Amino acid sequence: MSETKGILAEQICSFKKKSLQKRKARDTKKAIASWIEDDRLINGPGKALVIILNSKGCEWGLSIDGGCSMCGYSNETSALEITTDDLIIQAKDSIEKYSTKEFHSVKIFNSGSFLDTNEISIEAQTAILTMINKFESVSEVIVESRPEFVTQTTLRKVRKSLDKDKQLEIGIGLESSNDLVRINNINKGFLFEDYKKAVKTALSENTRVKTYLLLKPPFLTEKEAITDTIQSAIDAIKNGSRSISINPLNVQSGTFVYNLWKNGIYRPPWFWTLKSVLLEIWRQINKQKLAEKVDRILSDPSGAGTSRGIHNCFKCNKDFNKAIKEYSLNQDNTILNNIICSCQNLWLELLRQEEASRDYSLQIVETPQNLL
Amino acid sequence: MKFQLSVSAGFAKLAKLRNENMFVEIPTTMTVSGNEDDLFWKIGDGKDSITMNLPPSSLNQQISKHGEEDLVFIANILMHRSLDSSIIKKQLAKTKAQMIGVLEEIPLEKATVLIQPTDSLESLRAVLELIKELEIKYVAITNFLPLLNNQRLAINFLAEISSTLPIDSVLYLLSPIPHTYWPILAYAGISVFSDGFANISSKQAFYLTDFGGDKLDAISEKTCFCEACNSVNQLSELLLPDQKNTEKNLLEKHNEWIVSKKIREIRNSLRNQDLRSYVEQMIYSNVFSGASLRLLDKHHIVSIISRTPTWKTSLIKHITEYSYYRPEIQEFQKRIRERYQIADSKKIAVIFPCSARKPYSQSRSHERYIQTLGSVSNRKRGFIQELILTSPLGVIPRELELVYPAAHYDIPVTGDWSHEEVQIAAGQLVNVLSRKKSSDLTVIAHVSNEYIDLCKEAERQLKLKFKYTAVNDKPTAAASLSKLKDELNSTLEKLDITSYKPDVELVQTIADYQYGLGLGKEMFADNCKIRSKPNQPMFIMQDKQQIGVIHPETGKLNLTLETGKILAKHKKYFVTFNNKELEGSTLFSIGVEDADLQIRPSDSVVILNEKNELIGVGNAIISGKDMVETKRGPAVKVKQKI
Numbered sequence A: 001m002s003e004t005k006g007i008l009a010e011q012i013c014s015f016k017k018k019s020l021q022k023r024k025a026r027d028t029k030k031a032i033a034s035w036i037e038d039d040r041l042i043n044g045p046g047k048a049l050v051i052i053l054n055s056k057g058c059e060w061g062l063s064i065d066g067g068c069s070m071c072g073y074s075n076e077t078s079a080l081e082i083t084t085d086d087l088i089i090q091a092k093d094s095i096e097k098y099s100t101k102e103f104h105s106v107k108i109f110n111s112g113s114f115l116d117t118n119e120i121s122i123e124a125q126t127a128i129l130t131m132i133n134k135f136e137s138v139s140e141v142i143v144e145s146r147p148e149f150v151t152q153t154t155l156r157k158v159r160k161s162l163d164k165d166k167q168l169e170i171g172i173g174l175e176s177s178n179d180l181v182r183i184n185n186i187n188k189g190f191l192f193e194d195y196k197k198a199v200k201t202a203l204s205e206n207t208r209v210k211t212y213l214l215l216k217p218p219f220l221t222e223k224e225a226i227t228d229t230i231q232s233a234i235d236a237i238k239n240g241s242r243s244i245s246i247n248p249l250n251v252q253s254g255t256f257v258y259n260l261w262k263n264g265i266y267r268p269p270w271f272w273t274l275k276s277v278l279l280e281i282w283r284q285i286n287k288q289k290l291a292e293k294v295d296r297i298l299s300d301p302s303g304a305g306t307s308r309g310i311h312n313c314f315k316c317n318k319d320f321n322k323a324i325k326e327y328s329l330n331q332d333n334t335i336l337n338n339i340i341c342s343c344q345n346l347w348l349e350l351l352r353q354e355e356a357s358r359d360y361s362l363q364i365v366e367t368p369q370n371l372l
Numbered sequence B: 001m002k003f004q005l006s007v008s009a010g011f012a013k014l015a016k017l018r019n020e021n022m023f024v025e026i027p028t029t030m031t032v033s034g035n036e037d038d039l040f041w042k043i044g045d046g047k048d049s050i051t052m053n054l055p056p057s058s059l060n061q062q063i064s065k066h067g068e069e070d071l072v073f074i075a076n077i078l079m080h081r082s083l084d085s086s087i088i089k090k091q092l093a094k095t096k097a098q099m100i101g102v103l104e105e106i107p108l109e110k111a112t113v114l115i116q117p118t119d120s121l122e123s124l125r126a127v128l129e130l131i132k133e134l135e136i137k138y139v140a141i142t143n144f145l146p147l148l149n150n151q152r153l154a155i156n157f158l159a160e161i162s163s164t165l166p167i168d169s170v171l172y173l174l175s176p177i178p179h180t181y182w183p184i185l186a187y188a189g190i191s192v193f194s195d196g197f198a199n200i201s202s203k204q205a206f207y208l209t210d211f212g213g214d215k216l217d218a219i220s221e222k223t224c225f226c227e228a229c230n231s232v233n234q235l236s237e238l239l240l241p242d243q244k245n246t247e248k249n250l251l252e253k254h255n256e257w258i259v260s261k262k263i264r265e266i267r268n269s270l271r272n273q274d275l276r277s278y279v280e281q282m283i284y285s286n287v288f289s290g291a292s293l294r295l296l297d298k299h300h301i302v303s304i305i306s307r308t309p310t311w312k313t314s315l316i317k318h319i320t321e322y323s324y325y326r327p328e329i330q331e332f333q334k335r336i337r338e339r340y341q342i343a344d345s346k347k348i349a350v351i352f353p354c355s356a357r358k359p360y361s362q363s364r365s366h367e368r369y370i371q372t373l374g375s376v377s378n379r380k381r382g383f384i385q386e387l388i389l390t391s392p393l394g395v396i397p398r399e400l401e402l403v404y405p406a407a408h409y410d411i412p413v414t415g416d417w418s419h420e421e422v423q424i425a426a427g428q429l430v431n432v433l434s435r436k437k438s439s440d441l442t443v444i445a446h447v448s449n450e451y452i453d454l455c456k457e458a459e460r461q462l463k464l465k466f467k468y469t470a471v472n473d474k475p476t477a478a479a480s481l482s483k484l485k486d487e488l489n490s491t492l493e494k495l496d497i498t499s500y501k502p503d504v505e506l507v508q509t510i511a512d513y514q515y516g517l518g519l520g521k522e523m524f525a526d527n528c529k530i531r532s533k534p535n536q537p538m539f540i541m542q543d544k545q546q547i548g549v550i551h552p553e554t555g556k557l558n559l560t561l562e563t564g565k566i567l568a569k570h571k572k573y574f575v576t577f578n579n580k581e582l583e584g585s586t587l588f589s590i591g592v593e594d595a596d597l598q599i600r601p602s603d604s605v606v607i608l609n610e611k612n613e614l615i616g617v618g619n620a621i622i623s624g625k626d627m628v629e630t631k632r633g634p635a636v637k638v639k640q641k642i
Helices: A009-020 A084-097 A122-133 A152-160 A179-186 A192-204 A222-238 A256-262 A271-287 A317-330 A343-357 A362-366 B085-102 B121-133 B145-149 B151-164 B179-187 B196-202 B235-239 B250-271 B275-285 B287-299 B301-306 B321-325 B327-339 B364-374 B419-434 B450-462 B478-492 B502-515 B519-523 B561-570 B624-629
Strands: A033-040 A045-052 A105-109 A140-144 A167-175 A207-215 A243-248 A296-298 B002-009 B012-019 B022-026 B028-033 B040-043 B050-052 B072-076 B111-115 B138-141 B170-173 B192-194 B206-209 B212-215 B348-353 B384-390 B394-397 B442-445 B529-531 B538-542 B545-550 B574-577 B586-588 B592-595 B604-608 B614-620 B634-641
Touching: A009 A256, A009 B085, A033 A317, A045 A084, A084 A122, A122 A152, A152 A192, A167 A179, A167 A192, A167 A222, A192 A207, A207 A222, A207 A271, A222 A243, A222 A271, A222 A343, A243 A271, A271 A296, A271 A317, A271 A343, A343 A362, A343 B028, A343 B192, A343 B196, A362 B145, A362 B196, B002 B250, B012 B250, B022 B028, B028 B250, B072 B085, B085 B121, B111 B121, B121 B151, B145 B151, B151 B170, B151 B287, B151 B301, B179 B192, B179 B250, B179 B275, B179 B287, B196 B206, B196 B250, B206 B250, B235 B250, B250 B275, B275 B287, B275 B321, B287 B301, B287 B321, B301 B327, B321 B327, B321 B419, B327 B394, B327 B419, B327 B502, B348 B364, B348 B450, B348 B478, B364 B384, B364 B478, B384 B419, B384 B450, B394 B419, B419 B450, B442 B450, B442 B478, B502 B519, B502 B529, B502 B545, B519 B561, B545 B561, B561 B604, B561 B614, B592 B624, B592 B634, B604 B634, B624 B634
Parallel strands: A045 A105, A105 A140, A140 A167, A167 A207, A207 A243, A243 A296, B028 B192, B072 B111, B111 B138, B138 B170, B170 B192, B348 B384, B348 B442, B574 B604
Antiparallel strands: A033 A045, B002 B012, B012 B022, B028 B040, B040 B050, B206 B212, B384 B394, B529 B538, B538 B545, B574 B592, B586 B634, B604 B614, B614 B634
């Protein structure tokens, strides 16, 4: 398969265009947000400084015929032009704000690709990393990029701004290792081949890769979603990605998926689904003797426990959300195995019914009292 | 697999899906069966079953695993709600090519296609055209649950499918819909229902009942005596595992029981030719059913009527306000408006109230009315037209009192007519009286109480004065009957004489009702006579030859080769056979070249050859439209041939 234009591409674009028109003009000199959070480092729990830069946004998301079915991050970027100086000031202010606090890793997110020089100029990229490099306590820096921007030229320049012992990790949104799913269900615009090439380039420049996987793209059944993410994680690990981050789909306003959700034909995944994915990935890692190639299997769901994010029933949402956080931090399955709720049987029955009926609207029967 | 129709009732049908040595009767249920990685559908709620594989994805279409299943999915059409019609259209072209390819491997008789609700009617039509073009008979529907909150879309969707696809198509609903929605959905054309909701609700400790369900712990007293419920003292014990079947608990067994009861009730009501009454009975279980029935009655009645038998014997109970708009009632009213006209020779119309006993003339009150009419001179009796006023049918000329459903309905009589009833009946009365050719009609209203308001309303609309003859609101009292007699005589006095041939009038009026205004006169001459015994078929004789039969149970007139000539001449109620000679007693759809689209099941029809010559008469089994569009199954039961 060489076609990278998905079946739904035109409509995904038209939804996206409508919501892009509603973008707000933000102060170009201010980062969108920054905070310190608990995080799983390569060697154990620690603290991370997270900075969300206000940039022009994802090149694919803003292009005329691009954009992903679930992504509304472009809506949060700036409608105004952002200069190299703006970006440097955003990062500088955020870092200074937390300079007295202790943190061990820095994550820079920019609702796009950090390595895209049209979005973050090479001057801004190196300046920001140089600032971070001054912190001795920081052992890891994490940025995000689409695979097409992971080039030797850019990486060499970027890598030079960081000391050798500081780990650089690039988060790549592979979403799924299945080209059909990535192209048609998501409209991601690149192939597994492209991802593999990017990983290879990164590894050769002393850079690690974290692979983001999308749990339950639209038009997959819950069961297919489970299989797809497990397979994708194993594929990513085998190709050299030492970190995996599983992102259960959360419904973002103005997106293609939002419209499906509003029409009742998309339900975000169950916590039980995430649990079974995580446990099965670890089982496969052990079975296929891949443990040496893995740093961490993470999940930090957005909107967890709400109707637009990953959720179970109202009785166990909170417990599960807490358990997933704890699991990610400690990379310990025990906590996941300890959760019990009667909705597990319902989930199992719905998996079966959905697989047989291909009905994506089964969330309606989760509250039978509304129908009877 | 063979499709064998037993009876059609609007969009619903009772039929058998038959394989070599077994059959499944539809409507029925389907169950998800098998192990986690080897699921399949089991169709049928009796001892025999049919299997079906799982549908593929709509987006990354790959034909799913299949083996020896009786039904196999060849496509899942990408047509979800919120998708642009341009995408649906583009993808449909690709899917079509794929389906044609798949059909080379999978026999057409197994081919099943999955569709889903869409916002674009244009897209739905394109999809249905493709299904028709490829002659796919099994159509499954999914993603239907959100439509339970959107009756308009639900009914437009189902009615479009049911009215477009030929009668031998079978609709499967894969979405796990609660059993209380099944009657109305069956009425809208669904033949096979997933029973998944029973299991899903069991997993949430929901206890289903005939009209709904509730949390098990909210139910205070046992009302069910199924095997599962009988085996426990407290309802809470239903959550314990079943001793015989460790995989299921007793609640699941109870819920399955409730659901299987529902499908049997639907089949039984179809067998009794009265699904409609069952649907009306179930309407109170949810608002979807009520709203959907209204929408069907209002917007899709033409297609429903075309597949509803014209002649039935089942009693219609008019209990709810929904009953006013039953297809039989709407069709009767329409035929009175279009196919009945007070003969020009009539100078007096006498309006009588209806009676509980049917036919009216056998009731005590009507016996008296008829006696009074008989007391006028026989040479003037022919000037009088009797009309019976009733709800919800409106106006029934005496000649049509035997005809279904005039003699087949029952309504709670309280003396109070609702505004709606008055409007319907007055409208019919105004229509009938205003279409009389010459305006020299004297209208005598021999009615009382609530009927007077109705007549006043008609007077107002017609700008005409009626003469009222019921004294003290008692039409059967001697004083009233004598006043009627006086009023009749005072009008008749001024008139000359005329002939009175009740048999001819009866036969011609029924023929008009059946085939169209004016055809009765052509089919039956003024010298025909009825020869009959009570409750026996009425033979229509002309010159000592039998030229027709009227069935007392339905009021239906059966054609003979003699009367069929007239229909052949006008090309009405015809079925054109594409071969020269009729063989056997059944004409199959495959042999039908053309047919009158007015034909409904049970209509008496003429069979023509390709030169439009009469070659036989018979009874339609399916509608004229279905005969033309279907290639499977019988079309006409042949009664006489040349």
